[in-house]
Amino acid sequence: MPAALARATGVPLPEVVRRLGELCSRGVLRPSDAGSYLFSHALVRDVFYERITPDRRRELHRSIATTVNVDGQRHAALAAHHMLLAVPLVSAADVIRAAIAAAEAARARLAPEDAVAILEKAASAVEEFDAPEADQIELLLALGWAATEVGTLARGRQVFREASRRAATLGHAGLVARAALGQGAELVFGEVRDELCATLRSALAGLSEPAELRARLLARMAAALQPSTTPDEPIALARQALEMAKDLVDPRVRAEIALAAGSALMDFAAPAERIPVADELVQTARALGDAILELRGLTRLATDWLEVGDFARAEALIDARAELAGRIGHPRYLWQTPLLRSMLAMPKGDFGRCDEAIEEATAIGQEGFDVNAAHVVAVHRFWMLLVRGDGEGLRAHVPAMLHAMCRMPDPAQHHALVHAVVHARSGDAVRARTQLSAIGDGARMLAPMMRATIADAALLADDSARFPALLAELGPARGRHTTWGPFGFVCGPPFDAVLGSLAARLGRRDEARAAFAAALELSRRSGARASEAWVLLAQGEALRCWSMPATADFSAAARLARELGIAAILERVEGGTGSAREAPLPSGPCPDAVSASRTAADAPAQLQFSLRPQGKHVVVFCNGRTTRLRLVRGLPMLARLVDHPGREFHVLDLAAEPDDESAVADRGDAGETLDAKAREAYQRRILELRTELDEAEGFADVFRADRARRELDLLVQQLSSAIGLGGRARRVGSAAERARIVVQRRVREAIKKVAEHEPELGRHLDWAVRTGTFCAYEPLGRKTAV
DSSP states (O other), X not given: OHHHHHHHHOOOHHHHHHHHHHHHHTTSEEEOTTSOEEESSHHHHHHHHHTSOHHHHHHHHHHHHHHHGGGGGGGHHHHHHHHHHTTTSSOHHHHHHHHHHHHHHHHHXXXXXXXXXXXXXXXXXXXXXXXXXXXXXXXXXXXXXXXHHTTOHHHHHHHHHHHHHHHHHHTOHHHHHHHHHHHTSSOOTXXXXXXXXXXXXXXXXXXXXXXHHHHHHHHHHHHXXXXXXXXXXXXXXXXXXXXXXXXXXXHHHHHHHHHHHHHHHTTTSOHHHHHHHHHHHHHHHHHXXXXXXXXXXXXXXXXXXXXXXXXXXXHHHHHHHHHHHHHHOOHHHHTHHHHHHHHHHTTTTOHHHHHHHHHHHHHHHHHHTOTTHHHHHHHHHHHHHHHHTOHHHHHHHHHHHHHHHTTSXXXXXXXXHHHHHHXXXXXXXXXXXXXXXXXXXXXXXXSHHHHHHHHHHHHHHTOGGGHHHHHHHHGGGTTSEEEEOTXXXXXXXXXXXXXXXXXXXXXXXXXXXXXXXXXXXXXXXXTOHHHHHHHHHHHHHHHHHTTOOOHHHHHHHHHHHHHHTOHXXXXXXXXXXXXXXXXXXXXXXXXXXXXXXXXXXXXXXXXXXXXXEETTEEEEEETTEEEEEEOOTHHHHHHHHHHSTTOOEEHHHHHOXXXXXXXXXXXXXXXXXXXXXXXXXXXHHHHHHHHHHHHXXXXXXXXXXXXXXXXXXXXXXXXXXXXXXXXXXXXXXXXXXXXXXXXXXXXXHHHHHHHHHOHHHHHHHHHHEEOSSEEEEOTTOOOOOO
């Protein structure tokens, strides 16, 4: 930057420009695209540095830092760099301010790793100073936030604890409050941290002003308390914080309060209350240019609109979120997108799409080392298998679900619920009731979705003592789909279906009929065909309970179940009335379950089309029309699949495009995660623990069962991380896994690009192109991914 150099050295700008040009002509410097100049080689730079005395270098660094600092955030990183090199000619306060400004600039450009690096350098530099304690605490707070945003939660919490300790010693209530806020900066799946709640309460007690900090603490406390045994308390705190936020001027503070308060309302308050909070968060984030906050708001809005049944609006929000997450590009924000798409597909019965989405989310979550990803995926898969009616899959998934629930408060109760649901769906009413009794009052299970799950198990196990309380508790949830928001990204049959079944078993026929009618209306309005099948089944079972004709409902439920591959509905229909059968019913999981709604009857019209790459474009010929599309990376892959209908391509073959520098090359792997001997030892111990667990459950020994489950969860998690599909040993660093993620994302983006210009062709390709480890174009409809 010639102007900055002129100001720093006192040399006139024309003379600086002339000298820089001369140095470029001699090969000492070279101009950069940003308008600055770089040394032609590091060795050249070192020679020049050696000719300047250390004191003179520090003086120049200080001068440059002071000069570029006036340009604000634009050159904040450069100012901090030179400020650190000017130590000790600059004050500790100057170093800290420059480092914090550079960290804020890095955060604005979505580079939290850069923020952590500059703040850690500053922390090391100011150790040589007698820096004011308050300034050092400010630096720690900035470092704590940066470490949290980059995903190193343990590091972030450690830094915030140190800041809290030092602020308390200093007697600075405001800094204590901000350190407490930092400790709760990132909420973890199902986690209620007593230490955090105590810290927040203490900070609130010691703080009188300002109102801004009090509102932030109230919102954070509300979020930290959920799931609570008294949900009304955190909800009231959230409402109080939101009311206080209306009088605050700073939009970033209002957004922070909306984010934290929204966490407390999620899964507990009604969508009508949550949607305005999430919408305000999105609008404020956009005004601030904060992509991360906007992303979180879009996630919440999408799940809220799914719950009320506006699937079209939800899909538009999911698409907007996917585009934004793609621009950010960090795996930490990418894995939620496929789960949101699966959440949308689940009530429609598109379980093949769910399978692909879960596989993609799992791989991305592992890539990003997100502490929440594996647990959310486990919850998502569990409830998807319930909607899918896949009893065998449900039983196989129990260990992963138990491991996820270990993070929940009172994990023994949550483990008991998982077992109760699985036993109830398997037809073992006795063991289901035993597990339900281990739940007790389920004080930590007061979210409507959790109560609906308990009701499902209780209805199948005929645990009639629970029916009146469950009917009363679920009443406020009428008119909505059963959902988990970001806790699990789940969307199932309407709450009214559960309410109808409970009312029917209690003899309240008019109430049951009204509930079933509302459930059917919501399912059909949303296009939720799987939900409709479950509602029809529940209504038929209610009619049978009243000794009334149920053939029409059972027949309609069976027809939908056959189309969608929901084996459990077919089995229950068969148990209810033989007249509903139009064809022999399968005795096990339907083989077409993974194909979901992709039946021949639903197939898009066959089209005459081709895709032809031409330079930087792909030419699409479709039913006599020609469209030229600007080349995106997935279009050549898509064209290759279309040119070879029915042929399977391994993702490494598709990823190996000659002109694609980012294609994934197969560099082999680092060998098996566990050797055969270790795997056998793990498997033997798992069998022993399962025997012990069955015995403990048989005697209703909750504590012994919980102890066995904990060890079993740990072993299963370790073994599953070492064993891949088909029981094959998982190999470390597999290039095929990296390629699978890349190819799936690019091919789906290419199909979306085609659909923008040729909607019918886009629909056909979405229906016919299979992605996974092996990809194929299957004109008659894609099968499950390998």
